[in-house]
Amino acid sequence: MKNSTHYRDITPFVTKDGSTIRELMHPALHGNSHQSFAEATIPTGTKTLLHRHRRAEEIYHVTAGSGHMTLGEKEFAIAAGDTICIAPGTPHCVANTGPADLVILCACSPPYSHDDTDLI
Secondary structure, three states: OOOOOOHHHOOOEEOOOOOEEEEEEOHHHHOOOOOEEEEEEEOOOOEOOOEEEOOOEEEEEEEEOEEEEEEOOEEEEEEOOOEEEEOOOOOEEEEEOOOOOEEEEEEEEOOOOHHHEEEO
């Protein structure tokens, strides 16, 4: 099991929802077993696609920037320092409405999977 990663060594990729992700810790890459931990970057003026995860609970923690979140029937502003829990099956997306990248740490349990992501 690889217990640590170096940010500079992580190649970003684009997920189904359109965000750019760096998998900071994921079972498929690092050998941990019950969760994944990633950093999502949403450039200014863009948004992720509305989606849901059938099984995974997600926790978002905004580390930089500001934007707007859709979480089920709720819509609200988000900014650095905010933390949001997303229950399995809940439609959600984020829009970057600020002047800089919106950066969000994302913890998923069970670990993130493209197969668990449904675009709406």
